[in-house]
Amino acid sequence: MSRTPLPRPTLLPGLPRIWRTPHTLQLGLDPPRAVLLDLPEPRAAGLLDLLDGSRSERLALAEAATFGMRPDEARTLLDTLHTAGLVVPAQSLFPPAMPERLTGEAAALAYSATTTSPARTLRRRASARVVVTGRTRLAPAVAVALATAGIGHLHPDLTGPVEAHELPGSPLTPADLGHPRSQATASALRRAAPTTETRPVRRGAASLVIHLGEDHPTALSAISHAHRRRPLLTASIREGKVLVGPLVPPSTSPCLNCITLHRRDREPTWPLDDPWSSPSGPFKAGSLLLESASPDAGEVGSGIGPGRAGPAAVVPPEPCATATLLAAVAYITAEALTFVDGNTPETLGAEVEISRPGTFRRRTWSPHPACPCTRRSSLPRRP
Template identity: 30%
Template sequence: MDIAATTGGRDTLLSVPERSLFAASIGAERQVAMRLEAGRRVLWRGPGELQFGSDPRTAVRLTGLSAAEESVLSRLGDGATTAELRTRVRAAGVEGARLEQLVADLDASGALVGRTFPPDPRAAAVVAVLGLGRTGLALARDLAAARIGTVLLRDEGPVTRDDVGRGGYHPRDIGQARTAAAARACHDTDVRVRTTVPDATQPDVVVLVEQDVADPVGARSLMAADIDHLSVVVREKDVVVGPLVRPGACACLRCLDLHRCDLDDRWPMVATQLSVRPRGGPRAEDPLLAVLAGATAAAQVVALIEGAPVLTVGATLELRLPDGAARRREWPVHPQCGCTGLPEPPA
């Protein structure tokens, strides 16, 4: 039988060691009830050929199937477990050993998951969003939509007219505290999300959403508490997502500040002025850019929580309109920062 993954539109044979297939087919785990990974669909490609999943990186094809085997395996797409398939093989006219081999192949390719699902890291995660303008609100909503279990929200200001409209707050929220209005918006997105935690609960990730300039001093307490944090800065014409700081392991916000001082010796003076809030309150944030930046920032957080590679560790993504393109810049640890424990060079 052929088992193949579709990769970038081209078919490549999966490298599944023969021994592991053999072990899967005869081992005790063989009778464990499995089901198709959530979100995967079963697609019919032609006589004798089924495809499991549509993502080119993970999709798996089984070929050389009989009509009866197609019929039995298609039930995986309806949520049937492999145990349920086993109860039907005889009536369907499929040999039990043949089904076990097909199930073992799907299992070896990563298309199946066990009945006892591992704990969901998203559901257990606590993410704090500090700064709830349009961009912060979009981010918080996206985290709720991504089923992050707890999204903590903080902003000292009220909802203004600039904050409402498509993708923003509801007009009835004008004058209300942003924190409370954002919590309502998150619950509207997913009723299961929690927006409060017991005292002294430490977030897994904190997202700092600021205007014009990141405040490296404000992030000191997060560095001291060893809390991962993502900087999002809404500037005049773009939004900078990143860096995602893993304290002691990569460039921190002070590192970036020091790099900027190297590039512009007047940066401290400019940064100080940028950090002062304008008298009229925060600047109106572009709705489209807010949605784009919110989703990008949420994806960074989710990737971190799931243990996947994160584009913004030691790097920033500069998102700008009109094309929405992202420019990625890498930022090494600054030798004078000392945040990773490296000795500072002699003066």
Template identity: 35%
Template sequence: MHPILKPALRRGWHDLNTVQFGMTPAHAVVLGPVDTATGSFLNLLDGTRGVPLLREQARRMGLPEGHVDALLKRLTDAGLLDDAAGGGPPTEEPRARTPETDRLRPDLAALTVTTSEPAEGVRRLAARRAMRVQVRGAGRVGSVVASVLAAAGVGHVDVRDGGCVEPWDVAPGGLPAQAVGERRDVSARRVVRAAAAARPPRPDRRKGPPGPGDAEHPLSLVIVAPRDGLAVHSPDPAAAQDLVAAGIPHLYAGVVEATGVVGPLVLPGGTGCARCLLLDRTDRDPAWPRLLAQWSSGRAVPVQPCDIGLATAVAGLAAAHALSFLDGELPASTGARWEACAPGLDWHARAVWPHPDCSCGAGEGRNGQETTADDEPHDTMAG
């Protein structure tokens, strides 16, 4: 082990014997008491020395026997210590100083902040390269989500959509203006390749495109980012039936009538799915299926209301939630929809509870369900 104090956490002294690592309340740690000799020794924890050499230098500084091991344990338990040489062979590439890995250095620094075990951050970054994510939808939200995931080190990002790029599909970080008229999926995949820090091996197209349940190329996550506002507001359960059946986690994201939506992140069999959401809304409003039928069969909206600022915010939040899940955490969108409405843009969560009548199995044994604020519009006509 080559101990290094996490460089991403700024260091400051409250007084001669109390040191703080990090600035934000979520990740800051205050350590004390720290004597003058130990404070000087902290400067040696820069990743260039192994533990035996650190012990030898500590003796030369007059520190007592066993002090180094006790200090390293204390720092490790506080989540302040990283290992500059840990993680094994899979982490050798992310650690190498190349133009490609330099692009991921901010991501690695962030992972060191959010993980506590030494070398866990670089292990998670290395693991992203083997993951396969599918994005369904290449509009202002989906194309940006796909490019962000590729730029964050996710090795295989596939985009699925039909039709050709329209001028209103163009977005910074997503489909470029010169792509108008091209096939959406082809253009989005080109954007993903350009955003990727390192290009993964090309898949063998002779075997055909891998499916959701492909054992050889399992999907780690699917992002459902429809361009149609109705599919954002009330996701079609049939569209995700293959994902639920295959047990593939999927996250919804999009914009509907100037309202941004991120979630739910569906863990099949464990959290509420699109059908659970539909059944719950129908329980609370028997007219809901009738409204859906009218919205879906009525005159289509020629251009969806999806302003670029909100779409970019939704794409960024969805990508961040996706990366959190891929890194082994459960983000706040797990079983919940986060929504923000223009112009106030106040993000709030609505729980998506498993429904006991849904075939996904998440609501088995559930007699009742908690409820939060309803989804019905306010009646402004009432006297």
């Protein structure tokens, strides 16, 4: 054998099988990946069923004899599949103790163009700690989507009670009406992804904070996350559209405040909530947001502890078509996973406007010279 034997060879799940002739089997439909297999007889296709990751290559080749294949024929078939990337070692596809619900996710990652193995990506997601904050109807769906994609620790820090207008396109149910959003979303997470941890994240330990909605002054949010060096992705519903971004990693600009300042330059009357220029100074202003969270709230960005409605937590109906909402949920989830997986999101330094499924408008922004985020690396880190 000219190559190293594969430990527990596994055929990628979900490959269509199409018989072209009684002895020719097409495996896969995507032209760059599909292969034609010449088999000595139709029952030789049974070898494919042995490649399920439960046996060594040596054992699989030995058992191929039961399907009428000689050892050299079975080895040639396995070599062809391995060269085409359709057979991989089991440990590179599935991490140990992976929930069965993630089999499809692992297979999709294997089909993607990334060079990172699915198992490594899923291990990275399993160790990630993501906090979803805000009080918009986007939040429960984004939280559940991330958990079902393999995020291991997802804390929903959502304010206010669940209302009827939030249910379309949401994982929440009529039984959740009137209950705190955080609790209802945590219940939805347990239903969809029972192994996901939902408790508060220790301060400073979040892999990513996703703030959904516009219930914070922009500059205050920018200051809060700048102090803690924690990555932030924002999204909000605005007049039937969903605005996503920018995603601001630690020590990277432009930030939320940069966008506000750019808009202020274009429109002098644009509202500017700028605590950086307040007499009390940026750190004191920023601490109003940082210290407003309850002591046990973890990586809270809302200023109101989980499950607490708060005096202004009732959200008016958000005008957004269900199809647009679901398209935005998919995009936000994809951007968050791209970042957690160690790749470059489209919203890095950009804001994407989703007006309907398939219709996207991307705006890029540069760091604003008046925003202190350009000097963020010199800011003291908050504990």
